[in-house]
Amino acid sequence: MSHWFDGIPHEFLWLFGSLIGLLGLASLTGALLARRRNDAKKAESIENLNARINAWWVMVAILAVAFLTGPTMTLVLFAFASFFALREFITLTPSRVGDHLSLFLSFFVIIPAQYVLIGTGQYGIFAIFIPVYAFLLLPSITAMRSDIEDFLSRSAKQQWALMVTVYCLSHAPALLMLPLPGAPERNALLLFYLLLVVQMSDVMQYVFGKLFGKTKIAPLVSPSKTVEGFVGGGLAATAIGGAMWWITPFTPLQSAAIAAIIVVMGFLGGLTLSAVKRSLGAKDWGVMIEGHGGMLDRTDSICFAAPVFFHVVRWFYAS
Amino acid sequence: MRPSSALLVGVVKLLVGAYARWVGTAPSDAQRIYFANHTSHIDTLAIWSSLPRALRRRTRPIAARDYWGKGLKKYIATRGFGAVLIDRARANPEADPLEPLRASLREGDSLIIFPEGTRGQSAVPAPFRSGLFRLANEFPGVELIPVYLDNLHRSLPKGALLPVPVVCTVRFGAPVVRIADESKESFLARARDAVIGLADRKSA
Numbered sequence: 168m169s170h171w172f173d174g175i176p177h178e179f180l181w182l183f184g185s186l187i188g189l190l191g192l193a194s195l196t197g198a199l200l201a202r203r204r205n206d207a208k209k210a211e212s213i214e215n216l217n218a219r220i221n222a223w224w225v226m227v228a229i230l231a232v233a234f235l236t237g238p239t240m241t242l243v244l245f246a247f248a249s250f251f252a253l254r255e256f257i258t259l260t261p262s263r264v265g266d267h268l269s270l271f272l273s274f275f276v277i278i279p280a281q282y283v284l285i286g287t288g289q290y291g292i293f294a295i296f297i298p299v300y301a302f303l304l305l306p307s308i309t310a311m312r313s314d315i316e317d318f319l320s321r322s323a324k325q326q327w328a329l330m331v332t333v334y335c336l337s338h339a340p341a342l343l344m345l346p347l348p349g350a351p352e353r354n355a356l357l358l359f360y361l362l363l364v365v366q367m368s369d370v371m372q373y374v375f376g377k378l379f380g381k382t383k384i385a386p387l388v389s390p391s392k393t394v395e396g397f398v399g400g401g402l403a404a405t406a407i408g409g410a411m412w413w414i415t416p417f418t419p420l421q422s423a424a425i426a427a428i429i430v431v432m433g434f435l436g437g438l439t440l441s442a443v444k445r446s447l448g449a450k451d452w453g454v455m456i457e458g459h460g461g462m463l464d465r466t467d468s469i470c471f472a473a474p475v476f477f478h479v480v481r482w483f484y485a486s
Numbered sequence: 487m488r489p490s491s492a493l494l495v496g497v498v499k500l501l502v503g504a505y506a507r508w509v510g511t512a513p514s515d516a517q518r519i520y521f522a523n524h525t526s527h528i529d530t531l532a533i534w535s536s537l538p539r540a541l542r543r544r545t546r547p548i549a550a551r552d553y554w555g556k557g558l559k560k561y562i563a564t565r566g567f568g569a570v571l572i573d574r575a576r577a578n579p580e581a582d583p584l585e586p587l588r589a590s591l592r593e594g595d596s597l598i599i600f601p602e603g604t605r606g607q608s609a610v611p612a613p614f615r616s617g618l619f620r621l622a623n624e625f626p627g628v629e630l631i632p633v634y635l636d637n638l639h640r641s642l643p644k645g646a647l648l649p650v651p652v653v654c655t656v657r658f659g660a661p662v663v664r665i666a667d668e669s670k671e672s673f674l675a676r677a678r679d680a681v682i683g684l685a686d687r688k689s690a
Contacts, residue, residue, distance in 0.1 A: 250651070254503070258653040264643045270650040453653060 178356060178414050179234060186227050193220045212377070219370055222465055226362050233355040238343040239286065241358070245340040246282040250274065251462040252332035252470075255453040259444070260324045265314030269305040273329055277301055281333055285341045293341070297334040302326055331440065331470050332463065338473040345477075345485045347416060356414040361476050364408040364429045365468045371407075372400030372434070389441040392434075401430045416484045425479055429472045436471025491542070494566040498535040502528060502641050503653040506536040509684065510660030511631060513538050517596055518629040520545070520658070521618055523611035523681050524600035525639035527553065528649060533598050533633055534567050536656040542567075546590050547598040550574045570597070584617055591625050598633075601677065605644060609636075611681055614674040622664060622673070632659040632677065634684035657684040 197217040201210075233241040257270060277297065284293035306322040339361060343354045376396025384392045408426020412419040440463065444452055453461020463470075498504055506513075522533060530547040537545055551571040554563040563569040570586050587597060599621075601614035622630055634657045641652045662680050665673075 254651040254653055257650070258637060262640060264646075267643060267646050267650060271648050274651050275648075 179352065182359070182414065183227070183231065190220065190223055190227065193223070215373075219366075219373070223366060226366060229362070230355065230359045233343065233358060234352065238340070238354075241340050241343060241355075242282045242286050245337060246278055248462060248466060249278050249282075249333045249336050251453075252336065252466060253278070253328055255461045255463050256328035256332055257325075259447040259449050259452070260328060261317075262321060262325075263314055263316065265309055265312035266321055266325065268312070269308045269325065272305065272308070273301070273325065273333075277329060278333055281337050282340075285337055285344060288344045290344075293337070297329050301329055305329075327443070335470040335474050336466060338477040339469055341477055342473075342480065345481055347480075347484060348486055349416070353416070357416075357480065360408070360411055360415050361429060361473060362469070363411065364404055364426045365433045365472050367407050368400060368404035368430045368433050369437070369468060370400075371403040372396045375399030375403070385438060385442075388445060389438055392438060397434060401427070401434065404430050416480075425476070428479065429476055432472040432475045433468030436468045439471070440467040488565070490566050494531070494562065495535045495542075498528070498531045501649050501651050502532055502638065503655070504532040504536040505653070505655045506538075507655050507657045509657050511658050513541060514629075515541060515544070516629055517591070517594060517627065518545075518631050518661075519591075519596065519618070519621060519625075520598045520631045520633050521601050521614075521677065521681070522598070522633035522635055523685075524602045524605050525635065526605060526642040526644075528638050528642050529600065529605075529635055530569065530598060531567065532635060532638060532654055533656055541596070544594070545596040545598060546570050548572055548587060548600070574603070584620060587617075587621060588624065591621065591628060596628075597621075601674070606639075609685060611678060614678050616670055616674065618677060619670045619673050626664065630662040630664075630677070632662060632680035632684060633657065634659070634681050636685070659684045 194217075197213065197220050200213045201217060229241065229244060232244060253274060257273075262270060281293060281296055284296060305325060306318075309318070309322060339358060342358045342361065343351075345354060345357075347353050347357070373391070373396070375398075376391060376393045379395040379399060380391075380393035382394040383390065384394055384397065405423050405427045408429065409419055409423030411426075412422035415422055417425060440452075444450075444463075451461060452463035520533060522529060530549055534542060534545065534547050547567060547569050549563050549569040549571055551573050554560060554569060555571050560571075563571065570590050572583050572586055573581070574583070587599070590597060599618065601618040602612045603615045604612075606612050618630075621628075635654060636657075637652045637654045640650065641654065642649045659680055662677050668676075
């Protein structure tokens with residue numbers, strides 16, 4: 168009789184075990200901190216901390232699913248993440264009755280198609296499906312409704328929404344389909360590596376920003392981002408990424424360099440999507456989780472880091 | 487809860503979120519009439535789905551028989567969310583269209599109604615019809631809760647068959663109090679203002 172854990176590399180069991188232990192400890196600490204009724208400002212920081220810890224649990228759950236049930240479930244999970252992120256984007260974007268059909272197609276045809284193309288390994292098509300075909304056909308459908316008011320602005324915003332929430336985000340699970348040397352389970356570790364570095368970078372930038380933050384980078388766009396936070400947190404996340412080389416096909420030095428790329432892209436994602444969000448007149452993308460913003464508030468860095476990481480791995484490491 | 491109801495609530499939440507924001511009142515099992523602005527066919531489902539599960543069982547939305555009274559839609563309306571179907575067409579001019587509503591209120595159920603009578607296209611509701619006034623007078627013990635729905639006219643505009651996912655929040659305001667000997671017009675204007683007042687608040 169074979170066991171369910173046959174074929175799972177030891178690295179995974181190690182990572183998984185220690186992460187669950189660490190997260191359990193973090194959740195316990197967070198719960199204890201939240202119980203000590205602090206002043207409003209402290210309470211807000213603690214709530215923020217707990218939201219991040221919960222995001223980590225979700226991430227570990229995704230990794231577990233990717234390993235235990237294979238790539239299909241992971242693709243389905245990310246397809247739903249894209250669905251909710253697009254729903255948030257469209258909610259904040261002004262649209263008119265004439266956009267109805269193209270919006271409907273974006274949700275119920277383009278999202279499934281993009282993830283099916285990834286699932287069947289059609290790199291040649293999934294890499295251009297949204298930037299070429301959705302880009303050309305969706306505005307054409309809208310044009311047929313002869314509603315020209317703000318036509319360019321409406322079409323551009325819809326394309327932006329699709330690019331960020333579907334196209335970019337889908338590159339994270341696309342890592343599972345890359346032909347890498349070694350067992351296919353290696354790919355799931357790569358997805359984990361990406362999520363780990365992005366999340367670590369977010370957390371460390373937050374911590375360093377709280378401790379040493381003085382010089383704001385773009386106060387109007389994202390008041391919490393500081394030079395000190397970015398440099399300190401970014402270096403810490405780069406070091407962590409470097410230290411995780413053993414779960415990747417990279418050497419330690421390569422791993423640190425690639426982690427640095429992920430850090431920079433994740434930072435730009437948070438900054439740029441914050442600018443988009445504010446230009447649409449909102450402070451948070453959504454209200455899915457009351458008080459914690461929406462799907463895009465949690466995935467903005469991944470949206471920017473995933474495609475670049477995907478291409479670096481594909482170009483230099485895929486067989 | 488019936489499996490069909492659970493499925494229905496799941497689909498509604500997936501499509502439009504239907505996040506409840508209790509800005510002027512808290513969920514309560516007191517008998518209530520929820521009255522809201524009306525912009526799409528999903529309104530009924532969105533309000534009903536946003537209520538806590540325990541309240542859904544005793545809360546019955548009003549649905550127009552000409553839209554919800556046939557085939558699959560009738561099955562969804564009656565089996566899924568326990569709707570009270572009313573005649574807008576007034577096939578029989580003698581029959582009072584409010585009668586099925588009174589029957590439900592007498593049984594102790596809460597109701598979800600749309601006093602505009604028809605779906606509007608703007609963020610501000612049309613003037614209210616008198617049904618709310620009559621029910622308010624006939625059932626003085628029932629709380630009158632204003633509700634504001636945003637975004638649903640974007641999800642399913644008039645004439646569209648398929649819904650687009652857009653996040654909708656359902657805002658529940660403070661109960662509208664009854665003033666003795668108030669005229670119908672003044673009461674209906676106050677009730678409508680209570681709904682509009684909820685629209686001005688920034689969503690949480």
